[in-house]
Amino acid sequence: EVHLVESGGGLVQPGGSLRLSCAASGFTFSNYSMTWVRQAPGKGLEWVSYISSSGRTIYYSDSVKGRFTFSRDNAENSLYLQMSGLRAEDTALYYCARDRGVGYRSGFDYWGQGTLVTVSS
Amino acid sequence: SYVLTQPPSVSVAPGQTARITCGGNNIGSKSVHWYQQKPGQAPVLVVYDDSDRPSGIPERFSGSNSGNTATLTISRVEAGDEADYYCQVWGSGSDHPVVFGGGTKLTVL
Numbered sequence: 001e002v003h004l005v006e007s008g009g010g011l012v013q014p015g016g017s018l019r020l021s022c023a024a025s026g027f028t029f030s031n032y033s034m035t036w037v038r039q040a041p042g043k044g045l046e047w048v049s050y051i052s053s054s055g056r057t058i059y060y061s062d063s064v065k066g067r068f069t070f071s072r073d074n075a076e077n078s079l080y081l082q083m084s085g086l087r088a089e090d091t092a093l094y095y096c097a098r099d100r101g102v103g104y105r106s107g108f109d110y111w112g113q114g115t116l117v118t119v120s121s
Numbered sequence: 122s123y124v125l126t127q128p129p130s131v132s133v134a135p136g137q138t139a140r141i142t143c144g145g146n147n148i149g150s151k152s153v154h155w156y157q158q159k160p161g162q163a164p165v166l167v168v169y170d171d172s173d174r175p176s177g178i179p180e181r182f183s184g185s186n187s188g189n190t191a192t193l194t195i196s197r198v199e200a201g202d203e204a205d206y207y208c209q210v211w212g213s214g215s216d217h218p219v220v221f222g223g224g225t226k227l228t229v230l
């Protein structure tokens with residue numbers, strides 16, 4: 001059974017840093033592209049970042065470009081989102097999700113339960 | 122960047138058919154994916170690649186996509202279908218490859 005478990009969220013001051021992790025199990029992790037999606041309280045889904053199965057291709061939304069770094073360790077079946085220069089508007093529940101397409105881009109078929117990041121002084 | 126437009130809300134009586142639209146420039150040329158999100162839960166993929174259903178999703182959920190509008194259709198709506206629904210596409214280029222619609226709140230009357 002596929003499982004995605006996020007961790008690392010918490011309360012951080014503006015300008016601070018945080019590292020999120022996503023542990024994957026139940027599938028051949030190295031075959032799948034992955035993504036981070038966030039959801040501010042009471043708001044809709046916002047795509048944050050994408051990483052290809054090999055980790056060689058990475059995209060970021062304009063709102064996090066230059067501040068967040070997405071990486072993966074295929075040997076450890078893990079994803080990492082290093083966040084720095086955090087702002088109040090980064091406050092959200094952060095989900096990792098799997099792109100169901102192998103070799104092509106499709107929908108996100110498995111999601112974790114999310115980890116909450118709160119940026120506040 | 123590419124923009125997806127959804128109505129904020131749709132209401133339907135139980136047993137009727139709900140249609141949730143997702144508008145975008147020439148969206149018919151893209152593959153559209155739909156997610157259901159209930160309060161306090163992670164999103165669930167209900168339709169992918171315009172009209173395919175993941176295993177475990179009832180046949181009542183279907184999708185179509187043509188021209189500038191994609192549509193998620195939920196037949197024989199049940200109380201348990203009340204949720205937020207989001208469409209999503211892969212945009213062109215690397216600038217903003219993943220785009221979500223703003224979401225539609227489906228209310229079952």
